[in-house]
Amino acid sequence: MDIHEYQAKEILAEYGVKIAGGGLAYNPEEAVQRAREIDGNTFVVKAQIHSGARGKAGGIKVCKNHDEVKVAAEELLDKKLITHQTGPAGKICSRVYIETETTFTKEFYLCFLIDRSSECVVMIGSAQGGMEIEQLAKTNPKAIKKVYIEPAVGLQDFQAREMAFLFGLEGPQLIHAIKTIKGCYRALRDLDANMLEINPLVIANNGDLIALDAKMSFDENALFRHHRIAELRDKTQVDPRETGASEHGLSYVGLDGDIGCIINGAGLAMATMDMIKLAGGEPANFLDVGGGASAERTERAFRLVLADKNVKVILVNIFAGINRCDWIAEGVVHAVKNIDMKIPLVVRLSGTNAELGRQIINESGLPIITANTLAEAAEKAVYARNQMIEQKPRGL
16 A cells, blocks of 8 residues: 655654655645745645656646745646556546755665565665666666665664665764664554655755655555554545455456456466466456455456456456355356346356356356366457457447
8 A cells, every 4th residue: 555755754754754844735725825834935846646756747846935836736736647657547636745845965765675585674775866766776776775674683773874874974964864764664664564765865955864755655464453554545546446346355456458357366366367468368457356255245346347448358267275166156147147247258167166166157048158277268268358359340
């Protein structure tokens, strides 16, 4: 789960990270009021969306007076911003953050994230902040330093100093940098965050070390332990299908294809999407219905997939272990009858009571396409998809 910049900054401030004065606004009048409330003669109006590279998309504007703040807010609010991270769909800006402009002498990059390959927290830093770390990794990989932190031990003082030395700091600034680095690590650890990024972390003209931008992402599986963090979710920034799936305990990720997938088990879902690609098709989603695929749960999954108007075929691939294929088959038949589907449906059942499940589907009288293997199911789904495209009237 991602949160906005201003939310991340509020959290970091509680852990000793210094931030510039700022305030949130939902309309131009509020933006002007926030500017009046904070010190400074120059202000920065920032669009709050779940994406980086906002500046390149026109989402960050420097204003010299309150009138310019109002104009900037009017231009940004309710505007769709398109960045390389949002894709062509973009994201709508429903709130802006007004901040005093900070003049600085140096800028750095600092990030903490979970590295599953090493089973450690990795701290990433560079003395060249203010630019995308991916671009820096391509042009000057030696400028990036990685420090691996053993979770059972935690961040050690010498590791924090090692990163601060990379920034070229000394004296009071070195002490402040160590405090900032340790505070960031504690925030990541205490709140079960997957990623914490400050870009840039700057030395202001007055010598203070300030986080000018901040991003945090959290492990959704741990949100039950952090109700305050869960309440920070902005549903307007998330695919509504993913939000609806989460509310019903389903794991859903929308993709760009047109073959809908309903599968039990994340590994089987990934394998099914790979097989669809291999057969020449494009999956429309990742959907894991889990182990307890009841008739009601199966119907919810169908409705969720069909909410994507690009879907031309649905592929159901179930391997029943704890569950049973006859229960799944009954759920599929129930869902198809209730929804009155207008697109082809391919079903592959394997595991416990698979033969009985196939029998239920065959005797249902519904035009359901069955398959015995995953490869066969993928090929039939792609074929049915191609048939639907050929039947589509020209000009539509």
